[in-house]
Amino acid sequence: MSKTRAGVLGATGSVGQRFILLLANHPDFELVKLGASSRSAGKKYKDACNWKQTEVIPEYIENLPVYECKSEFFQDCDIVFSGLDADFAGVIEQEFADNGLGVISNAKNHRQTPTVPLVVPIINPEHLAIVENKINKAKQDGSNKGFIVCISNCSTAGLVAPLKPLVDKFGPLKYLITTTMQAVSGAGFSPGVGSMDILDNVIPYIGGEEEKMEWETKKILGSISADGTSVENIPDSELKVSASCNRVAVIDGHTECVSFSFQSEEKPSVDEVKQCLREYQCEATQLGVTSAPKQTIHVLEQNDRPQPRLDRNRDAGYAVSVGRVRKDTVLDFKMVVLSHNTIIGAAGSGILIAEILRAKKLI
Numbered sequence: 001m002s003k004t005r006a007g008v009l010g011a012t013g014s015v016g017q018r019f020i021l022l023l024a025n026h027p028d029f030e031l032v033k034l035g036a037s038s039r040s041a042g043k044k045y046k047d048a049c050n051w052k053q054t055e056v057i058p059e060y061i062e063n064l065p066v067y068e069c070k071s072e073f074f075q076d077c078d079i080v081f082s083g084l085d086a087d088f089a090g091v092i093e094q095e096f097a098d099n100g101l102g103v104i105s106n107a108k109n110h111r112q113t114p115t116v117p118l119v120v121p122i123i124n125p126e127h128l129a130i131v132e133n134k135i136n137k138a139k140q141d142g143s144n145k146g147f148i149v150c151i152s153n154c155s156t157a158g159l160v161a162p163l164k165p166l167v168d169k170f171g172p173l174k175y176l177i178t179t180t181m182q183a184v185s186g187a188g189f190s191p192g193v194g195s196m197d198i199l200d201n202v203i204p205y206i207g208g209e210e211e212k213m214e215w216e217t218k219k220i221l222g223s224i225s226a227d228g229t230s231v232e233n234i235p236d237s238e239l240k241v242s243a244s245c246n247r248v249a250v251i252d253g254h255t256e257c258v259s260f261s262f263q264s265e266e267k268p269s270v271d272e273v274k275q276c277l278r279e280y281q282c283e284a285t286q287l288g289v290t291s292a293p294k295q296t297i298h299v300l301e302q303n304d305r306p307q308p309r310l311d312r313n314r315d316a317g318y319a320v321s322v323g324r325v326r327k328d329t330v331l332d333f334k335m336v337v338l339s340h341n342t343i344i345g346a347a348g349s350g351i352l353i354a355e356i357l358r359a360k361k362l363i
């Protein structure tokens, strides 16, 4: 099977750089086009970009030209990854989709659109059926095959990861409360979080984050409509979600303390909850795609785990770690969840979604 040709929008930014690293030596993808703002367009990548990764810029990327983010320049791509600034992502990504391109986006702009799947690839890849139906329709009637898939907010990805297998096994949730401790890389590079603000400190506010966690959870745990074209969110009356978000002095890895109750009066035991998490195997692993985690959810027994520095790179950042699973005195259970915010919470999810689409011959 020949390589899938990929483009990256917002290639000079924090998420864009992570996309480049993940794509550079990927056996399934060939990175052929880079896009950024008109400030960067026309320059060589190495001159346009303020590279901040611990690995050097892959050699063949250094001299690639940067293009303006217009679909006419990206028609040689089979798939386009977007790490665009959210102030501009909405319009640009729509123009790409309207002109026949498939876009996998890290930006928040299209997440609430019912016809756009919001996908955490280790959790709800079944929502990609919307894309599959659109592509099949295009093959039959010649309609536009362009699409947008959104990656969730990074904290939401970590939150839903252990909850989905539990819901599948023990039934729907009623209450969900989470308090996050989020890494500084989540705030990006421009301008990012200042060192004088975060060292020796905790900032108990991340703009818009709590609202996103509260509604995105209901879309990701929701289901596909009968006609296969949109997602139906879990109604607010059925699931109450409360999130409190904090920025802490960690570079990568979002940690969350999560308490939850099931709707059913019949409750599983703590051991049954842990067993369910350990046994869960995501579809990407079953398909055997390149970046799929071997173990989707790592259940840790040590009292002081998971910890960001020790556990964020499990399965190269594509897995989620869960620890301290125990009964809660107010809700049913509580636990600590750790996820790598720029891998499974951002660019890595985009790569995994593309690998699934490729395995299903949709790109």
Ligand SMILES: NC(=O)C1=CN([C@@H]2O[C@H](COP(=O)(O)OP(=O)(O)OC[C@H]3O[C@@H](n4cnc5c(N)ncnc54)[C@H](OP(=O)(O)O)[C@@H]3O)[C@@H](O)[C@H]2O)C=CC1
Residues within 6 Å of the ligand: 009, 010, 011, 012, 013, 014, 015, 016, 035, 036, 037, 038, 039, 040, 041, 048, 069, 083, 084, 085, 086, 087, 088, 089, 106, 107, 108, 153, 154, 185, 186, 187, 188, 189, 190, 341, 342, 345, 346
């Ligand atoms: N940082 C993270 O961990 C996460 C970020 N996200 C989301 O991903 C997106 C990117 O975030 P991040 O990488 O941190 O942001 P950065 O600010 O680091 O990068 C923004 C990118 O957008 C480009 N850009 C800015 N303005 C325009 C424009 N008018 N037209 C075209 N391109 C433009 C920039 O190009 P140039 O260099 O030329 O200005 C740059 O490549 C955001 O929507 C963010 O919310 C999502 C999950 C996690």
Ligand SMILES: N[C@@H](CC(=O)OP(=O)(O)O)C(=O)O
Residues within 6 Å of the ligand: 106, 107, 108, 152, 153, 154, 155, 182, 183, 185, 186, 187, 206, 209, 212, 341
């Ligand atoms: N807000 C997240 C990162 C982010 O950009 O999220 P979103 O993709 O929802 O905009 C953080 O600060 O850690």
